[in-house]
Amino acid sequence: MKPERNLYNRQGRLARFCSFIGVVLAAEIGLLLLAALILWQDSGFGGGWRLAIFICCLASAMSAIWLVWYWYKLSKEITSVAEQLCQPKAALPDRKHYSHTLTGRILTAIDKHLHGYDESVSELNEQIKELKIQLRVLKRQRLNMESIIYGIRDAVIVTDQSDKLLIANETAGRLFNFDYRHSQYKNIEQLLDKNKFNLTDLLQKSRKSRTRHTKYELEIGCNGEIKTFDCVVSCIFDESQNVCGVVAILHDITREKQAARMKNDFVSHVSHELKTPLASISAYAEMLVDGEANNEEMRKEFYSVIQSQARRLNRLIEDILNISRIESGLVKVDKKLVSLAMVIREQMQMIKGYTDEKNIKIIVPEPILYDQIYGDKDMISQVVVNLLSNAVKYTPDGGTVTIGIEVDESEKLARVSITDTGVGIPEEEIGSIFRKFYRVKANQNVAKGTGLGLNLVKQIIEKVHNGRIFVRSKVGVGSTFGFELPLAGARAAEEKIKV
Amino acid sequence: MLNRKVLVVDDEIHIVHVVAIKLRSNGFEVITASNGQEALEKACEQLPDIVVTDLQMPVMDGLQLVAKLRESDKTKDIPVIMLTGRSFTIEKEQKEQLQISDCLGKPFSPKELLKKIEDILYQKAVSN
Numbered sequence: 303m304k305p306e307r308n309l310y311n312r313q314g315r316l317a318r319f320c321s322f323i324g325v326v327l328a329a330e331i332g333l334l335l336l337a338a339l340i341l342w343q344d345s346g347f348g349g350g351w352r353l354a355i356f357i358c359c360l361a362s363a364m365s366a367i368w369l370v371w372y373w374y375k376l377s378k379e380i381t382s383v384a385e386q387l388c389q390p391k392a393a394l395p396d397r398k399h400y401s402h403t404l405t406g407r408i409l410t411a412i413d414k415h416l417h418g419y420d421e422s423v424s425e426l427n428e429q430i431k432e433l434k435i436q437l438r439v440l441k442r443q444r445l446n447m448e449s450i451i452y453g454i455r456d457a458v459i460v461t462d463q464s465d466k467l468l469i470a471n472e473t474a475g476r477l478f479n480f481d482y483r484h485s486q487y488k489n490i491e492q493l494l495d496k497n498k499f500n501l502t503d504l505l506q507k508s509r510k511s512r513t514r515h516t517k518y519e520l521e522i523g524c525n526g527e528i529k530t531f532d533c534v535v536s537c538i539f540d541e542s543q544n545v546c547g548v549v550a551i552l553h554d555i556t557r558e559k560q561a562a563r564m565k566n567d568f569v570s571h572v573s574h575e576l577k578t579p580l581a582s583i584s585a586y587a588e589m590l591v592d593g594e595a596n597n598e599e600m601r602k603e604f605y606s607v608i609q610s611q612a613r614r615l616n617r618l619i620e621d622i623l624n625i626s627r628i629e630s631g632l633v634k635v636d637k638k639l640v641s642l643a644m645v646i647r648e649q650m651q652m653i654k655g656y657t658d659e660k661n662i663k664i665i666v667p668e669p670i671l672y673d674q675i676y677g678d679k680d681m682i683s684q685v686v687v688n689l690l691s692n693a694v695k696y697t698p699d700g701g702t703v704t705i706g707i708e709v710d711e712s713e714k715l716a717r718v719s720i721t722d723t724g725v726g727i728p729e730e731e732i733g734s735i736f737r738k739f740y741r742v743k744a745n746q747n748v749a750k751g752t753g754l755g756l757n758l759v760k761q762i763i764e765k766v767h768n769g770r771i772f773v774r775s776k777v778g779v780g781s782t783f784g785f786e787l788p789l790a791g792a793r794a795a796e797e798k799i800k801v
Numbered sequence: 802m803l804n805r806k807v808l809v810v811d812d813e814i815h816i817v818h819v820v821a822i823k824l825r826s827n828g829f830e831v832i833t834a835s836n837g838q839e840a841l842e843k844a845c846e847q848l849p850d851i852v853v854t855d856l857q858m859p860v861m862d863g864l865q866l867v868a869k870l871r872e873s874d875k876t877k878d879i880p881v882i883m884l885t886g887r888s889f890t891i892e893k894e895q896k897e898q899l900q901i902s903d904c905l906g907k908p909f910s911p912k913e914l915l916k917k918i919e920d921i922l923y924q925k926a927v928s929n
Contacts, residue, residue, distance in 0.1 A: 573886070574857060574886040577886040577906075577907040577908060578813055578816075578886055578907065580907070580908045581813070581816060581884075581886065581907035581908035581909060582813065582815040582816055582819070583908070584908035584909075584910070585815075585816065585819040585820075585908065585909070585910070585911050586815070586819055588910055588911055588912065589819060589822065589823065589911060592912070594822065594823065594826060594911075607815050607818075607819075611815065743859070746812075746859030746860070
């Protein structure tokens with residue numbers, strides 16, 4: 303119950319009590335009067351006195367009655383005021399409706415009192431209003447801050463001066479395996495396994511040493527793989543320059559590290575591959591300069607080695623540049639309608655000397671009329687010659703290379719396959735053969751190669767022409783390399799007509 | 802002086818050929834091999850005075866070859882010159898551990914290689 307309501311109830315009870323007292327008083331006066339009359343009849347008072355006493359008694363009785371009436375009316379008014387005031391959201395009763403001066407004065411006093419309260423209440427209301435606005439602003443700021451931290455892709459962990467977690471985002475929760483939304487104010491040592499992650503030490507060390515920013519490289523096991531993180535731990539200072547918290551931001555640099563390693567491997571491979579023919583050129587040139595080639599035949603042999611190694615060097619550089627251009631999207635692609643059968647026939651002529659030398663039989667299908675694709679002829683030629691020369695290279699003398707061309711009308715694509723009867727590729731290495739500089743270990747003695755050809759083939763087919771490269775192989779039986787390319791569509795045909 | 806025997810190991814036939822010509826013209830007997838495995842077999846059989854080997858080779862690379870040579874009493878003291886085509890050189894510790902006498906980066910000069918071979922064999926002869 304509200305306090306003012308309580309007050310009004312008390313006032314009502316007071317009025318009723320006063321009425322009761324009045325009635326009792328009047329009754330007592332009446333009794334006294336009766337007693338006086340009885341006494342007076344038995345005593346020896348004269349007629350004058352008797353009249354006087356009678357009047358006095360009458361007056362007393364009248365006053366008692368008036369008093370009772372007065373009290374009754376007053377209590378009624380006060381009760382009425384109290385009842386009205388008890389009504390919810392009641393206005394102060396109009397004093398015109400109340401005849402009693404005391405009621406009026408009470409109402410005036412309440413009015414004045416309430417007026418004072420009104421001012422305080424309106425002031426309080428203003429303050430509450432301002433506080434509510436500030437609270438809303440603070441809530442919004444907090445939500446914004448949380449949204450920013452939750453939205454950061456890097457792992458973020460913020461601790462207070464007692465190493466308790468203030469906030470962490472989803473990435474941090476996932477990385478360190480804790481419930482990031484319900485771990486606030488938990489000690490960081492509870493959340494991060496100290497044996498597994500030394501981040502706890504770094505946070506504590508940073509807080510104690512008051513270091514503004516410290517950068518670390520951390521390796522953390524995540525879902526069975528080791529990831530490398532660039533971790534920046536920064537102290538947060540309050541207005542008095544005391545450390546009030548520590549922020550750790552962990553940026554995943556696993557990919558960058560892998561890329562750097564791959565780049566290093568690539569440079570290392572390129573260096574090795576370039577230096578090998580260069581070493582031959584340099585050594586043979588020195589021998590010629592020093593007159594170590596005694597006769598014309600030897601000199602010719604030396605010149606021939608220099609020439610072949612220079613060509614090898616050039617091919618290697620071209621392959622590296624082509625792969626690099628395709629990977630960076632800087633390659634110039636001149637797409638036109640190309641007949642795959644025509645390209646295959648042209649490239650077969652290119653390697654004829656090689657196939658004749660090894661006595662390898664090439665089986666070619668009958669030309670298909672509609673085997674046209676929309677592509678860069680030079681690049682497709684390079685793909686075909688690389689696959690054909692690989693097939694011949696890894697097939698023992700007297701073997702067979704079979705070329706197949708299919709047109710899949712339902713899928714709208716052309717499929718070329720080159721099958722050899724060569725050494726084959728172990729199953730576990732098939733997934734790696736399209737990697738740069740990768741060479742099948744068991745076949746390195748069979749033939750020379752840089753390990754770039756198949757990577758270039760894959761890049762040309764899949765990256766430049768949106769096709770698909772495929773391979774099937776069995777050790778000792780042979781391999782099938784092939785590719786699928788979309789058939790030239792109506793648009794390409796239209797372009798041909800325009801040309 | 803007796804013909805000194807050099808085992809030249811490289812998967813690049815042109816390199817083996819040019820080194821062999823240079824060494825033979827300077828009075829060396831030359832044995833050749835195209836990988837570490839073949840070289841190991843020839844080294845155990847013919848006990849060369851020195852081995853010149855490429856680092857990166859199929860089947861068995863140069864470092865594996867040296868490690869195998871050091872395992873056998875017959876071949877453990879044969880000096881080795883390593884030809885390296887990689888952009889990085891062999892670690893100093895590894896070089897000392899495997900007792901690799903010298904390293905020569907590709908491209909190399911046949912004259913320089915010859916000089917190194919002669920120096921190493923001379924030092925070996927003096928120390929013996």
